[in-house]
Amino acid sequence: MTTPSTLTAEELHHTESTPPGNGRRRPGLKVERVNWPGTTILVLCAVTVLLPLYVTVSMAFKTQGQAVDGNAFSFPAPFSIDGFVQAWTLTNFPVGAAMSLLVTAGTVVATIVLAAFASYAIVRNWERRLFRYSFYYLLAAMFIPFPVVALPQIQMTGRLGLDNPLGVILLATMFQLSFSVLLFTAFLRSIPMELEESARIDGATTWQTFWKLIFPLLAPMSATVGIFAFLYAWNDFMMPSLIISDPALQTLPVRQNLFQTQFSNNYHVSFASYLMAMAPAIVAYLFTQRWVMAGVTQGAVKG
Amino acid sequence: MSTTTASTRGQARPESRRRRRVEPIFYLFLLPSLVLFTLAITVPGLVGIFFSFTDSIGIGDWEFAGLTNYIAIFSDPAILQSYLFTFGFSIVTVLVVNVIAFLLAVGLTSQIRMKTALRTIFVIPMVVSGIIIAYVFNFLFSNSLPAAGAAAGITWLETSLLANPDLAWIAIVVVTAWQAVPGALLIYIAGLVSIPGDVYEAAEIDGASKFQQLMKITAPLVAGYVVINIILGFKGFLNAYDIIVGLTNGGPGTSTRSIAMTVIAGFNGGDYAYQMANATIFFVVAVLISLLQLSLTRGRNTL
Numbered sequence: 217m218t219t220p221s222t223l224t225a226e227e228l229h230h231t232e233s234t235p236p237g238n239g240r241r242r243p244g245l246k247v248e249r250v251n252w253p254g255t256t257i258l259v260l261c262a263v264t265v266l267l268p269l270y271v272t273v274s275m276a277f278k279t280q281g282q283a284v285d286g287n288a289f290s291f292p293a294p295f296s297i298d299g300f301v302q303a304w305t306l307t308n309f310p311v312g313a314a315m316s317l318l319v320t321a322g323t324v325v326a327t328i329v330l331a332a333f334a335s336y337a338i339v340r341n342w343e344r345r346l347f348r349y350s351f352y353y354l355l356a357a358m359f360i361p362f363p364v365v366a367l368p369q370i371q372m373t374g375r376l377g378l379d380n381p382l383g384v385i386l387l388a389t390m391f392q393l394s395f396s397v398l399l400f401t402a403f404l405r406s407i408p409m410e411l412e413e414s415a416r417i418d419g420a421t422t423w424q425t426f427w428k429l430i431f432p433l434l435a436p437m438s439a440t441v442g443i444f445a446f447l448y449a450w451n452d453f454m455m456p457s458l459i460i461s462d463p464a465l466q467t468l469p470v471r472q473n474l475f476q477t478q479f480s481n482n483y484h485v486s487f488a489s490y491l492m493a494m495a496p497a498i499v500a501y502l503f504t505q506r507w508v509m510a511g512v513t514q515g516a517v518k519g
Numbered sequence: 520m521s522t523t524t525a526s527t528r529g530q531a532r533p534e535s536r537r538r539r540r541v542e543p544i545f546y547l548f549l550l551p552s553l554v555l556f557t558l559a560i561t562v563p564g565l566v567g568i569f570f571s572f573t574d575s576i577g578i579g580d581w582e583f584a585g586l587t588n589y590i591a592i593f594s595d596p597a598i599l600q601s602y603l604f605t606f607g608f609s610i611v612t613v614l615v616v617n618v619i620a621f622l623l624a625v626g627l628t629s630q631i632r633m634k635t636a637l638r639t640i641f642v643i644p645m646v647v648s649g650i651i652i653a654y655v656f657n658f659l660f661s662n663s664l665p666a667a668g669a670a671a672g673i674t675w676l677e678t679s680l681l682a683n684p685d686l687a688w689i690a691i692v693v694v695t696a697w698q699a700v701p702g703a704l705l706i707y708i709a710g711l712v713s714i715p716g717d718v719y720e721a722a723e724i725d726g727a728s729k730f731q732q733l734m735k736i737t738a739p740l741v742a743g744y745v746v747i748n749i750i751l752g753f754k755g756f757l758n759a760y761d762i763i764v765g766l767t768n769g770g771p772g773t774s775t776r777s778i779a780m781t782v783i784a785g786f787n788g789g790d791y792a793y794q795m796a797n798a799t800i801f802f803v804v805a806v807l808i809s810l811l812q813l814s815l816t817r818g819r820n821t822l
Binding site: 250 | 541542544545546548549551552553555556559560562563564566567570577623626627629630631632633637638639640641642643644645646647648649650651652654655656658659662663666697701702705706708709747751754757758760761764765778779782783785786791794795798799801802805806809
């Protein structure tokens with residue numbers, strides 16, 4: 217909505233795969249000088265990015281004896297999985313992971329489906345006041361930070377019996393909705409009507425047209441919307457910690473506060489626990505990084 | 520099915536589309552989002568504003584209190600401090616994040632080796648949970664950094680940064696920046712690759728140095744992306760919660776308490792109505808910043 221509407225996901229993929237410097241600098245000259253000072257500086261910067269992650273992994277594999285010596289950067293010697301074994305039971309990892317998965321999957325699916333439904337209705341009926349105003353109404357939530365409405369929401373979810381992962385899914389989805397509707401509507405406006413009309417001439421109902429034609433076309437935007445919803449739902453601490461009242465139903469990030477109050481000297485256990493909570497998102501990112509990078513750029517530039 | 524055929528015929532002629540009946544299914548597409556959004560965000564928001572004019576403690580009886588809460592807020596040192604801290608922290612972090620992200624983006628789009636691997640690494644912090652990485656940094660700031668300070672003979676580093684009311688904010692800036700750089704970086708990379716290479720070629724022929732090219736070509740052409748990054752970042756940092764909870768929990772004392780933390784603390788502190796007034800003011804501030812964003816980015820549609 218704001219800036220370069222010309223920047224599409226395809227173009228971003230394209231630039232990803234463009235050979236270094238191509239078209240960037242003196243394309244006429246064949247000599248491609250490698251910027252070694254730049255490479256060195258960037259590698260050093262990358263080390264600072266990786267350092268806390270390295271510390272997490274190495275601490276997690278230490279024995280209790282080695283973990284308390286205070287040297288964060290030493291290699292684990294010997295390797296021990298004792299931290300993981302203890303963290304598994306202390307934080308009740310299987311249940312925590314299940315809750316995180318439930319909240320994340322629920323938020324991702326609900327955000328994509330609800331936002332795609334609403335966006336399709338809005339774009340196809342833009343000339344109707346109800347749909348136009350609904351668009352601005354849904355968009356208005358971009359102005360509202362969660363802390364502003366958090367207290368009444370805590371009370372409300374408590375009264376409605378939604379002080380559980382279900383309530384978090386509902387609220388997280390609603391906070392993702394504005395941004396997602398914005399992305400979907402921008403994309404839907406670029407889909408030519410003729411495409412849909414030909415489907416309708418073939419006798420498809422609106423419901424069928426949506427699922428067979430529109431929803432598949434939305435796939436690149438759904439990926440963007442889904443990535444944002446995933447990162448938010450999987451990593452968030454604030455909302456689940458406030459909304460979910462039963463500690464047994466807490467998500468993984470919230471469970472980690474256990475180590476701030478008790479077991480605070482069992483560093484190998486706490487770091488093993490941190491690692492288990494962080495790893496799924498990092499692994500998922502490593503496999504989907506191309507889409508994540510394109511999606512984030514797209515989302516941020518449009519939103 | 521018969522209604523569909525009718526509307527299909529209507530859509531074939533563009534002028535008649537304006538007057539055609541809205542298919543009922545479009546209301547069904549829109550309704551879930553509107554209803555859930557109203558229940559989950561609008562109603563709590565209005566309830567919160569309503570109670571900001573009362574003396575409610577969250578449960579039980581309450582009476583109207585007029586503007587008492589609002590008047591009290593403007594002379595409450597704890598709240599003023601939280602605003603001062605949050606804005607100061609946000610401004611510093613925005614500057615730090617954008618300088619680092621811009622320089623990294625320039626490096627990552629130049630002729631360097633290991634470009635893909637480096638880019639992959641630099642984006643990792645974005646997919647890591649804020650609270651968990653804050654716990655990891657908490658350990659480093661409390662143990663490793665003082666140890667390093669002692670070894671190097673730097674007195675002020677020998678005690679934990681997190682325990683120093685004057686310096687704890689630096690730790691929060693570091694961790695927040697660590698996590699926020701990737702998002703800004705991806706936007707800057709998108710901006711940099713959109714600059715055509717022949718612009719640099721022409722400048723080169725005219726005898727412009729690398730530094731002049733950076734200042735006279737690159738900087739002005741990515742100015743729009745700078746605006747996006749500053750506003751997106753600022754809006755996010757104003758809601759700071761997770762990372763501060765993981766690092767200092769607002770301490771030492773209340774020196775690093777953000778606005779969000781102050782509001783949330785009201786839920787347990789018994790000053791529900793008072794903090795709802797605080798949240799309402801915070802909401803107005805958020806709206807003002809968003810309006811500023813719209814006015815700044817609207818003019819840059821041609822970017």
